[in-house]
Amino acid sequence: xxxxxxxxxxxxxxxxxxxxxxxxxxxxxxxxxxxxxxxxxxxxxxxxxxxxxxxxxxxxxxxxxxxxxxxxxxxxxxxxxxxxxxxxxxxxxxxxxxxxxxxxxxxxxxxxxxxxxxxxxxxxxxxxxxxxxxxxxxxxxxxxxxxxxxxxxxxxxxxxxxxxxxxxxxxxxxxxxxxxxxxxxxxxxxxxxxxxxxxxxxxxxxxxxxxxxxxxxxxxxxxxxxxxxxxxxxxxxxxxxxxxxxxxxxxxxxxxxxxxxxxxxxxxxxxxxxxxxxxxxxxxxxxxxxxxxxxxxxxxxxxxxxxxxxxxxxxxxxxxxxxxxxxxxxxxxxxxxxxxxxxxxxxxxxxxxxxxxxxxxxxxxxxxxxxxxxxxxxxxxxxxxxxxxxxxxxxxxxxxxxxxxxxxxxxxxxxxxxxxxxxxxxxxxxxxxxxxxxxxxxxxxxxxxxxxxxxxxxxxxxxxxxxxxxxxxxxxxxxxxxxxxxxxxxxxxxxxxxxxxxxxxxxxxxxxxxxxxxxxxxxxxxxxxxxxxxxxxxxxxxxxxxxxxxxxxxxxxxxxxxxxxxxxxxxxxxxxxxxxxxxxxxxxxxxxxxxxxxxxxxxxxxxxxxxxxxxxxxxxxxxxxxxxxxxxxxxxxxxxxxxxxxxxxxxxxxxxxxxxxxxxxxxxxxxxxxxxxxxxxxxxxxxxxxxxxxxxxxxxxxxxxxxxxxxxxxxxxxxxxxxxxxxxxxxxxxxxxxxxx
Numbered sequence: 001x002x003x004x005x006x007x008x009x010x011x012x013x014x015x016x017x018x019x020x021x022x023x024x025x026x027x028x029x030x031x032x033x034x035x036x037x038x039x040x041x042x043x044x045x046x047x048x049x050x051x052x053x054x055x056x057x058x059x060x061x062x063x064x065x066x067x068x069x070x071x072x073x074x075x076x077x078x079x080x081x082x083x084x085x086x087x088x089x090x091x092x093x094x095x096x097x098x099x100x101x102x103x104x105x106x107x108x109x110x111x112x113x114x115x116x117x118x119x120x121x122x123x124x125x126x127x128x129x130x131x132x133x134x135x136x137x138x139x140x141x142x143x144x145x146x147x148x149x150x151x152x153x154x155x156x157x158x159x160x161x162x163x164x165x166x167x168x169x170x171x172x173x174x175x176x177x178x179x180x181x182x183x184x185x186x187x188x189x190x191x192x193x194x195x196x197x198x199x200x201x202x203x204x205x206x207x208x209x210x211x212x213x214x215x216x217x218x219x220x221x222x223x224x225x226x227x228x229x230x231x232x233x234x235x236x237x238x239x240x241x242x243x244x245x246x247x248x249x250x251x252x253x254x255x256x257x258x259x260x261x262x263x264x265x266x267x268x269x270x271x272x273x274x275x276x277x278x279x280x281x282x283x284x285x286x287x288x289x290x291x292x293x294x295x296x297x298x299x300x301x302x303x304x305x306x307x308x309x310x311x312x313x314x315x316x317x318x319x320x321x322x323x324x325x326x327x328x329x330x331x332x333x334x335x336x337x338x339x340x341x342x343x344x345x346x347x348x349x350x351x352x353x354x355x356x357x358x359x360x361x362x363x364x365x366x367x368x369x370x371x372x373x374x375x376x377x378x379x380x381x382x383x384x385x386x387x388x389x390x391x392x393x394x395x396x397x398x399x400x401x402x403x404x405x406x407x408x409x410x411x412x413x414x415x416x417x418x419x420x421x422x423x424x425x426x427x428x429x430x431x432x433x434x435x436x437x438x439x440x441x442x443x444x445x446x447x448x449x450x451x452x453x454x455x456x457x458x459x460x461x462x463x464x465x466x467x468x469x470x471x472x473x474x475x476x477x478x479x480x481x482x483x484x485x486x487x488x489x490x491x492x493x494x495x496x497x498x499x500x501x502x503x504x505x506x507x508x509x510x511x512x513x514x515x516x517x518x519x520x521x522x523x524x525x526x527x528x529x530x531x532x533x534x535x536x537x538x539x540x541x542x543x544x545x546x547x548x549x550x551x552x553x554x555x556x557x558x559x560x561x562x563x564x565x566x567x568x569x570x571x572x573x574x575x576x577x578x579x580x581x582x583x584x585x586x587x588x589x590x591x592x593x594x595x596x597x598x599x600x601x602x603x604x605x606x607x608x609x610x611x612x613x614x615x616x617x618x619x620x621x622x623x624x625x626x627x628x629x630x631x632x633x634x635x636x637x638x639x640x641x642x643x644x645x646x647x648x649x650x651x652x653x654x655x656x657x658x659x660x661x662x663x664x665x666x667x668x669x670x671x672x673x674x675x676x677x678x679x680x681x682x683x684x685x686x687x688x689x690x691x692x693x694x695x696x697x698x699x700x701x702x703x704x705x706x707x708x709x710x711x712x713x714x715x716x717x718x719x720x721x722x723x724x725x726x727x728x729x730x731x732x733x734x735x736x737x738x739x740x741x
Contacts, residue, residue: 024075026095026133033059033098034134038110040141051141054109057102059137060093070558071095090631093553098135103128110139118181119144146179147213150221156228161243164199165228168192180222185211197280200245202303202311207232208243246278249310255317260354261295265389268396269293269403272313278303283313285401292402292434293356293389296320323349330589331735334596338613340368358387358405368613375418377613383411391431404433407443417613419461420475424581425451430485438493443486448508450480451534452579478579479536482510498556504545508582511538515573529574538574541582543567543621547741557631563741568620568650583617584647586674589734590741591623592643593695594676596732601647602662603672606705618647620664622673625741629682639680639693646674646701661705671718675699682739693734696725 026032036059038048060071074092077085107124114122122144129136152174156165173188189206196204210233214223230240251272255261269289271282283301290299297320306312328344344364352359366379385407391399392406406429413424430445454477465475485507492500514529514536521529528535547563569578587595599607602618623645632638648664678695697720706712724730 025077026097031098031130031133031135032095033057033137034131035059035136037136037138038141039138040143043143046143048141051110051113051139054106054113055102055139056106056109057099058096060096070553087632090557090633093558100128103137106139110141114141114144116181117183118146118179120147121145145220147215147220147222149174149176149178149180149224150218151223152176153223153225154228155225157230157243159242160245161196161201161228164196164201168195171195174224174226180213180215180224185209185226194280197278200247200277200279201243202246202278202305204243205232207234209233244309246305246311247309248272248274248276248278248313249306250274250312251315252313253315253317255296256319259317259319261351262355265355266290266315269389270315271400272301272315278311286315288402290315290317293350294320294358295322295350295356320350322351323347328737329735330737332589332596332732334599334729334732337370338368338596339370340366340596342366352386356389358385360385360387375613377418378416379414381411381413383409385409387432402434404431406430407432407445417615419458419615420454421456423453423455428484436489439490441488445484448480448482448484448510450537450579450581452478452480452581453534475580477534478575479531479534480510480579481514481531481536482508482512484508498551499548501548502546506543508539508541510540511536511574514538518574536574537571537579539569539571539578539582541567541569541578543584553630555631559629561625561627561629561739561741563623563625565621565623565645570619570650578619580617583619584621585617586621586623586645586647587614587732589693589736592645592674592676593641593678593693593734593740594643594697594732595674595695600674600702601672603646603648603664604661604701604704606702616647618649618662620650621645621647622669627740632681635684637682637684639682639691640678641680641693641695642675642677643695644673644675644699646672648672671704672701673699674701689738691736691739693736693740694731695734696720696731697729698725700729 036052036055036057038051038055040046040048070093072092073088074094076088076092079085103126107126110124111122123142125140127138127140129138154165156162171191173191174184178184186206189209193204193206193208208229208231210227210229212225212227215221217223228243230243231237251270251274253263253266253270269286271286271289276282283303287299287301290296297318298316300316302314302316303311304314324347326344326346326348328346330340330342332340342365344362346360346362348361349359351357360383362381362383362385364379364381364383367376369376387408388406389403390396390406391404396403409426409428411424411426413422413426415422415424427447427449428445429447430443432441432443434441454475457475462475487505488502489504490500490502491497492502514531515538518529521531522533523529524535530536543565544567545563545565547561549559549561551559567584569582569584571578585598586592586600588597591597592600596614598616599614601616605616607614607616623643625641625643627639627641629637629639648669649662651663651665674697676695676697678693680691680693682689682691699718700720701718703715703718703720706715707717709715720730
């Protein structure tokens, strides 16, 4: 262990020891509630944690038996109440002051819940243990008696209601042999009443049900009678009316005159038709279909009884913001003096042809340069997208819920680098949609087209990559024609989940259809089939992202955000290498923040001498990120993060002529993991988050290739310490808009 490593370790131990106190800020006579625990004494299979939400005083977040690192941070206060104290109060977690008066209320709350779920006459007794002003409360629970249902009788009104009821008897969730519980009965009334509303019984709800349970007739068992009344429980029998089906009467739309939308579009999206049987499901589906075109600020469907047989539906639409601009800007620099700026300007219109069509126009740029140096790299791009609120070529009636949209996209990208100039023309046609209350979304593109043309190829550059036939093939003109898609799932579709999770899967396939006609095409000197004189690409590429964020602290002002990325591409058939634009790369404002974009990897490879400005890529990628976010004051937030990962070339894509430093091998890939730590500051203006992140490398696998090199005498390990973080290649600073993940 080096002297610096010893100092760092001693400092970490000292900091940990100093921060272990969790009761320093308590006043005389106060105790900290460290932990609540529920212990079920007579049933080892019952999960006691399900009862913890009914404890009236929560002990707060905890990592290990009541200890929390940010609780320790809160206790770093010096008692002066000035700047330092306010700072640690902001980022720390305050201790929960134990209140003994909540014990009895918690015992009663747990007993009431146990009875609700079917445990009658339960017993709960709390025991309190105190250790150095930390209180540990254990709720000892003895579960009460359960009464299995021995018989079940339904009493429902005669007529069409009974006919509909009998058709649903197989779906009734309460069955003979189940334990009697109010929670199960309520769940059944919610399910059953919705079933009736979906079958014409407008206004019917769970208050029309009553229950009688006899537990005396057979000791230890229950005889249950469930009744459906013709009036709600809060009314009297004098208010009874026969339960009957309703049909839809008049259906009307109202919206501001300034909102121009074709009536046929609203008619096609509406599922409520005069004369049809009323169905609450159809009301909800109509709401979802109208909301999905995202041009209305609100959609309100008012259903009212207009006669003994009909209900009228009034659909009121209010206009939302239909058009606007979006601006995004990312910038970065590193210790070598290389600057990168990536601006983007987008225009959108959500009703361009008065039918809910979305138009998107985007302009982007990417500029990399060094001050007082003629070497630079420029990239410009323009794209246009048109999205129609229909599944083209299929009628609306085939879709009962949200209708998939049809998307058309075209783009042009121009890249001017010291080594080459590249033009990319892209086009796609596909469908997008959502399911599961917008938690699941998908994009399916049956047709994707890319035409890549290189010119002004630097002679010395081409000669250098010619030694690597696979790299050379990545820099040829090519033609991509294939399919692709993206599947995305999130638990936080509405932005209310305190621990949101998401996952994204993207797949691209190219060349398979064209390969079927390969024998009919002309071929070049390498045997590649040609389309318009250009080889077509054949490959598969898969990438997945998984992320989760935990929010905690006062007003959810702190969060731990994590992400994992994995991807790989494989060329086959008519291609011997992935097209360069399909390669994976690391570094940048949203990746490994100790490196600039495309400046890390592949594998152990040192900085690529092929490129004047970094352009290092691979055909597979692994990356993991973790970031701690916390409020500071006003609109400012702080962050501390660790990023780790790299890109590699896969051995099955290459032959023995390729350097082993870039290849992925299971037995040592972990040694090639690049890693950085860093800090950041963000300004959250609600509509916009602006951030600056400073990433510092602490493990750079490329350094292993320089060990023993007389030109780099100070390098003897891939690990980097404080003296390296401010060196020529030890850090990078990034400016971005929005969170990195």
